[in-house]
Amino acid sequence: MTRRKQADRSAATRSGLVAAGRRLFAEHGFAGVGTEAIVAEAAVSRGALYHHFADKTELFAGVLEAVEADVAEEIAAQALAGDDPAFAAVMMRAVEAWLDACEAPEVQRILLTDGPSVLGWARWREICQPYVLSLIETAVVQGIASGEVADLPARPLAHALIAVADEAAMYVVSADDREAARKDMTVIFERTLRALAAG
Amino acid sequence: MTRRKQADRSAATRSGLVAAGRRLFAEHGFAGVGTEAIVAEAAVSRGALYHHFADKTELFAGVLEAVEADVAEEIAAQALAGDDPAFAAVMMRAVEAWLDACEAPEVQRILLTDGPSVLGWARWREICQPYVLSLIETAVVQGIASGEVADLPARPLAHALIAVADEAAMYVVSADDREAARKDMTVIFERTLRALAAG
DNA sequence: TCATTTACCTACAGTCTGTCCGTAACTTAC
DNA sequence: GTAAGTTACGGACAGACTGTAGGTAAATGA
Numbered sequence: 304m305t306r307r308k309q310a311d312r313s314a315a316t317r318s319g320l321v322a323a324g325r326r327l328f329a330e331h332g333f334a335g336v337g338t339e340a341i342v343a344e345a346a347v348s349r350g351a352l353y354h355h356f357a358d359k360t361e362l363f364a365g366v367l368e369a370v371e372a373d374v375a376e377e378i379a380a381q382a383l384a385g386d387d388p389a390f391a392a393v394m395m396r397a398v399e400a401w402l403d404a405c406e407a408p409e410v411q412r413i414l415l416t417d418g419p420s421v422l423g424w425a426r427w428r429e430i431c432q433p434y435v436l437s438l439i440e441t442a443v444v445q446g447i448a449s450g451e452v453a454d455l456p457a458r459p460l461a462h463a464l465i466a467v468a469d470e471a472a473m474y475v476v477s478a479d480d481r482e483a484a485r486k487d488m489t490v491i492f493e494r495t496l497r498a499l500a501a502g
Numbered sequence: 503m504t505r506r507k508q509a510d511r512s513a514a515t516r517s518g519l520v521a522a523g524r525r526l527f528a529e530h531g532f533a534g535v536g537t538e539a540i541v542a543e544a545a546v547s548r549g550a551l552y553h554h555f556a557d558k559t560e561l562f563a564g565v566l567e568a569v570e571a572d573v574a575e576e577i578a579a580q581a582l583a584g585d586d587p588a589f590a591a592v593m594m595r596a597v598e599a600w601l602d603a604c605e606a607p608e609v610q611r612i613l614l615t616d617g618p619s620v621l622g623w624a625r626w627r628e629i630c631q632p633y634v635l636s637l638i639e640t641a642v643v644q645g646i647a648s649g650e651v652a653d654l655p656a657r658p659l660a661h662a663l664i665a666v667a668d669e670a671a672m673y674v675v676s677a678d679d680r681e682a683a684r685k686d687m688t689v690i691f692e693r694t695l696r697a698l699a700a701g
Numbered sequence: 702t703c704a705t706t707t708a709c710c711t712a713c714a715g716t717c718t719g720t721c722c723g724t725a726a727c728t729t730a731c
Numbered sequence: 732g733t734a735a736g737t738t739a740c741g742g743a744c745a746g747a748c749t750g751t752a753g754g755t756a757a758a759t760g761a
Binding site: 332333334411413415416417419420421423424425428453455456458459460462463464466467469470471472473477485487488490491492495497498499 | 531534586605610614615616618619620622623624627653654655657658659661662664665666668669671672673676683686687689690691693694696697
């Protein structure tokens with residue numbers, strides 16, 4: 304308890320920097336915003352930034368994780384909220400929640416487009432793994448165990464599902480007629496899920 | 503014909519810059535290589551670069567298109583090469599060719615990870631659209647027409663298929679056991695295709 | 702209270718991008 | 732063939748941005 308004040312100060316500036324980076328990266332992209340702008344938004348100096356993070360890329364990693372955590376929480380809540388506990392129903396609720404989340408520019412820019420490029424695909428997935436990826440993988444494993452889903456390799460399957468969901472999101476948000484695009488993609492996703500039914 | 507010499511000179515330096523950028527971007531990524539290094543590799547001056555391209559990003563767009571063109575050509579050749587002309591068979595050959603192509607770092611780095619981030623998702627797809635995307639979409643449309651494929655929206659479906667293929671590629675190349683990963687992903691893809699069968 | 706660690710600030714050096722202006726090569730008009 | 736005009740390219744410069752080094756203030760432990 305004796306270390307409280309120091310630790311609090313640290314945590315406050317750190318999370319302030321993450322919050323600032325989150326706002327700015329979402330709007331201008333990683334390369335489009337300088338460290339000066341970030342520290343100005345967070346009302347600290349560049350020194351504070353480089354004290355808490357090795358470099359700008361590491362700050363971005365922190366921001367990515369924060370965004371991913373929020374999105375995963377929202378998806379999990381929505382997916383488990385409905386009445387129908389069947390695998391396909393849960394997944395459809397999850398994908399709807401995901402498409403909703405992707406309306407936010409910060410998700411598109413930070414999570415989908417900049418993430419893999421700035422951090423590299425492997426590190427990007429590594430950060431997202433504990434969140435959405437494992438969420439889906441768990442659902443898949445349960446589905447296989449309950450006999451609802453065909454006995455396929457679970458992790459690759461989870462990757463494939465997420466890939467379709469990611470692409471669907473980008474397709475929808477950059478479509479002229481987003482309403483129609485979302486309907487189309489929902490149909491595709493539903494069909495994909497049905498394909499995985501056991502038998 | 504009188505304009506030959508000027509035009510040739512232009513084309514030569516332009517394609518030289520694209521080739522140099524292709525090599526260097528593939529190895530170090532867009533942000534990891536400076537214009538100085540590119541012009542040195544191409545044996546021209548920075549002035550030449552900025553004469554032919556508005557900025558570094560536009561050079562990257564040129565590089566991306568070159569890579570995409572090569573990959574599309576290879577995929578088309580492989581897909582149409584086999585005996586079985588059935589939709590699923592063609593698509594499986596296409597995805598095998600794609601996974602082969604993704605062994606090359608330039609495809610992973612330029613096409614998959616840097617592309618969307620540097621150019622933005624919409625522009626990235628816009629450049630790839632005339633190549634692989636329309637290739638797949640055409641196959642899908644034909645499949646629907648011949649009754650092999652369920653009557654789903656063709657373009658979104660093509661997007662979904664490409665998304666799975668892209669993810670499969672990244673999953674395979676960054677897996678510890680690439681052999682096993684590729685087998686797993688092939689199974690997933692096959693199953694996905696079967697899901698699209700009409701009926 | 703005093704030494705030590707932690708948190709933070711400021712100034713600086715190095716690098717990179719895009720632009721400006723000049724020059725050379727080439728093309729067209731006469 | 733030559734003068735005028737256009738296109739291709741070169742080199743220097745300004746501006747911006749990143750990461751670092753060295754110093755100060757606050758907090759902690761003895």
